[in-house]
Amino acid sequence: MAEIKIVSVRKIKIGSKVQCDIYSKDGNLILKKGNIMTDHVVSRLESLGVTRVLVEAGTVELEEEKPEPSKYDDGLPTDNIDKYSENFLFKKEFEQGKETLLNKDVDGSHDVALAIAGKLLTSGSVKKELEELKYGTEGVVTHSLNTAVLAGAIAIDNGFPKEAVEELVVGGMLHDIGKLYIDPAVLNKKGRLNDKEYEIMKTHAEEGYKKLCDNKGVSQHIRLMAFQHHENNDGSGYPKHLKGDQILFQSRIIHVVDVYEAMTAKRCYKDSILPGDVMEFVMGRYATMFDTHVMDMFLKTIPAYKKGDLIKLSDGTRCQVLESNPKNSLRPLVVLLDSMKVVDLYTDRSFLSKTVTELISKEGDVVKHDR
Numbered sequence: 001m002a003e004i005k006i007v008s009v010r011k012i013k014i015g016s017k018v019q020c021d022i023y024s025k026d027g028n029l030i031l032k033k034g035n036i037m038t039d040h041v042v043s044r045l046e047s048l049g050v051t052r053v054l055v056e057a058g059t060v061e062l063e064e065e066k067p068e069p070s071k072y073d074d075g076l077p078t079d080n081i082d083k084y085s086e087n088f089l090f091k092k093e094f095e096q097g098k099e100t101l102l103n104k105d106v107d108g109s110h111d112v113a114l115a116i117a118g119k120l121l122t123s124g125s126v127k128k129e130l131e132e133l134k135y136g137t138e139g140v141v142t143h144s145l146n147t148a149v150l151a152g153a154i155a156i157d158n159g160f161p162k163e164a165v166e167e168l169v170v171g172g173m174l175h176d177i178g179k180l181y182i183d184p185a186v187l188n189k190k191g192r193l194n195d196k197e198y199e200i201m202k203t204h205a206e207e208g209y210k211k212l213c214d215n216k217g218v219s220q221h222i223r224l225m226a227f228q229h230h231e232n233n234d235g236s237g238y239p240k241h242l243k244g245d246q247i248l249f250q251s252r253i254i255h256v257v258d259v260y261e262a263m264t265a266k267r268c269y270k271d272s273i274l275p276g277d278v279m280e281f282v283m284g285r286y287a288t289m290f291d292t293h294v295m296d297m298f299l300k301t302i303p304a305y306k307k308g309d310l311i312k313l314s315d316g317t318r319c320q321v322l323e324s325n326p327k328n329s330l331r332p333l334v335v336l337l338d339s340m341k342v343v344d345l346y347t348d349r350s351f352l353s354k355t356v357t358e359l360i361s362k363e364g365d366v367v368k369h370d371r
């Protein structure tokens, strides 16, 4: 009888053909024999929480152990930020914000965040601004700026008053300020943090809160967004293991945006994970990690797939996205590339059992179709 081994998903050599069906540790078939192991497959398995699989010995090629990706919130170097194009709406603010954050200048960062909130509030479509955000960068600074814009977009899209929008944008900007006080050897470490390092990293929430308490110009809500943005809805988060309503509502919003932004970003140790896969990860933690009301608001605002994206469904059908769906971002309106038929994946009964399994390419020219 063939010897069965458990191997790390990340040890299976990229590009190798899988010579046997692969099962998760609890026995579910997750990859059929004959598939090619790609970075996307690895990212997708990990986004679904699968890190180890059962294989017959000798049926897959294995690589030397690579550093595994750390928990989503660690290893954020501060020294790299993209150059933004002249027409990027927040170009000036992002450049100013880089300076103020790296200088640990709370007042300056507060002012920059208010300027971002002002532009968000006066721009016609917040969704268009989201499409201009860059996720291919690294660092606390980019992460904080993106989180500020995403949190503000959710607030605007869900009808929050001006003051609440401003507070969330500032909270997004300052939520990780405690990381700037973490030992750079831990903060910038490539690869997985050990337990001791992870405990150090976790102190950033309380450290940030304390620093913000030193500043009279910062509201208590903003301080709490720094303190509580790693608390989970079911009490499994940190630092205080708060649950549900014990966590400030604004902190719950920053929590989901923080995870989404960190997972879609390209880090020093991993490629970015596709937004659709991140969305699957986030939805898989509906009510455990994240507040359900906040999740509904998040899914209304953040598109998993954008107009022009080419995607593949679980039955192999190739489609192009025509419109994202405001009610469920994983079920866009698409055109089937074989028949040019337009299908609403949210309402079409014959497609309800099919899921999007692959993003073939991003933002192609939209094909001609009959609606």
Ligand SMILES: [Fe+2]
Pocket (backbone or CB within 6 Å): 073, 175, 176, 204, 229, 230, 258
């Ligand atoms: Fe954090």
